[in-house]
Amino acid sequence: MILTFRKQYLSLQLYLQIYTNYSFRQMALKEAPQYRKLYEKLRKLIEDGTYKRGDLLPSENELCGAHHLTRPTVRNALDMLVNDGFIIRHQGKGSIVQGQPKGIGILSLSGTTSAIGQENLTTRIIIKPCVRSWEQAFGYEISDNDKSVGCIYMERLRLINDVPVFYDITMIPNLNLPRFTSRSLKNKSLFELLRKHYQIQVKGGEQKILAITADKRIQQHFKVKNNHPILRVDRKMETNRPNFSFYSQIYCNTSDYSLIGRF
Amino acid sequence: MILTFRKQYLSLQLYLQIYTNYSFRQMALKEAPQYRKLYEKLRKLIEDGTYKRGDLLPSENELCGAHHLTRPTVRNALDMLVNDGFIIRHQGKGSIVQGQPKGIGILSLSGTTSAIGQENLTTRIIIKPCVRSWEQAFGYEISDNDKSVGCIYMERLRLINDVPVFYDITMIPNLNLPRFTSRSLKNKSLFELLRKHYQIQVKGGEQKILAITADKRIQQHFKVKNNHPILRVDRKMETNRPNFSFYSQIYCNTSDYSLIGRF
């Protein structure tokens, strides 16, 4: 009994080794873990209104039964929903749906595209991705290695319902990113591009937020007058690729759209 | 065997009932769970520099051994450190210390006091806590029940190294908060006061961030001139007490101190 099992294990390992060593690395996108799949499902059900604000989600045990999982796994999924602000939990009561986190969730992990929704967002490339040198990035120190390879630099203006709201400057170390500068970013998420073509996932990061007044250039892009208050966010994005971070500076006109997030 | 246990269980329940019903509710502060204790320990070790940026934390198994816990419990503690940005983890490698999240972590869950550190922060009460009526709170809808009981209102100016940086307006539903208005908030954290005296824990919340220009009143408090850009944060704080939220509006002068957070 034990022997058969052992054998199975070994052959699986062998298979994996061949799998990863020879070529089809592109397909190596591992299937998402159970807890993540459940998270996506529940999230969708909340987003499409199947569960409304104030509703109780099925209890953890019910979810276990329905999806053939155990409680720790289910709880893992629910933890993610809590972190995103979709639900809150009360001991003895259940998981209470909070509804969709409103507004522009730029403060959280999502990129601008997914935070706003593609329908209303258009992107205008002001400076096309090109390779430059750099010494620092919006106050964040960069490594010597990053310096030596230079960075991919670009500027984009993002409009919500045709009103200019964000101005992004992005700097990405030019490391193992073949053909990046030739890829189109028009109406496409940068995060998605990195994930799909380069297997780079943004895992988190650091941000600095401050209020400034618009300079000449920003005034023009946003079509606002002198002394108009602007919110600036300097961000460092950390990824699943060790020691690979990239940086962006975002100017936001918050007159019509304020930044909303959970904490 | 089962009987004895059953009896023990019942008597414990009886004890708890007396315990909570009669008076010494003050002491009812349940001892923190293991994973939280470990989190606090590790956090302290990072904050005091025992573990420096770039170091590896002891492996999960080592922590298990050292603290007599199991891996899920240890991982629970580490998850919290990841959320706070103290560490990041790499599969196959370990938990890498990121050092202390720098700057003013007001964007995260902590209150202003703990985010900045008591040494440098002083608080000036501008309007002492008093009971008022309210219809809404910084754009957030409030319940009919909250409306009927009124709110505890206060305004505070917070200075870092004697420079005015934050101006807080806080509104708390006047629900089961005996003697609140007579308690001193001078150099004391509001969050701590709520936790210690009323067993109210802030669990999370929602915030809206925008850039504005200082009005007359704010100009005076911050000693800045006309058109000075100011960052405004409107927050709704949710607590462990069901249906109990409170609200604050924070004006920040970000000329010298920008808001830093992780995402």
Next chain:
DNA sequence: ACTGTCGACTTGTATATACAAGTGCAAAGA
């Protein structure tokens, strides 16, 4: 009609265990 108790639910904490999968080094082999 009111009060208090109890039980059946919920989520919270913790243990024990197993295997998957990434990392890095050392030893074996060319």
Next chain:
DNA sequence: TCTTTGCACTTGTATATACAAGTCGACAGT
């Protein structure tokens, strides 16, 4: 010498289980 293999480590995912503790409604006793 260089490459590859394999092993010993790490964290990641998942199961199964147990009991603690908060919530709420039904029901019995007053």
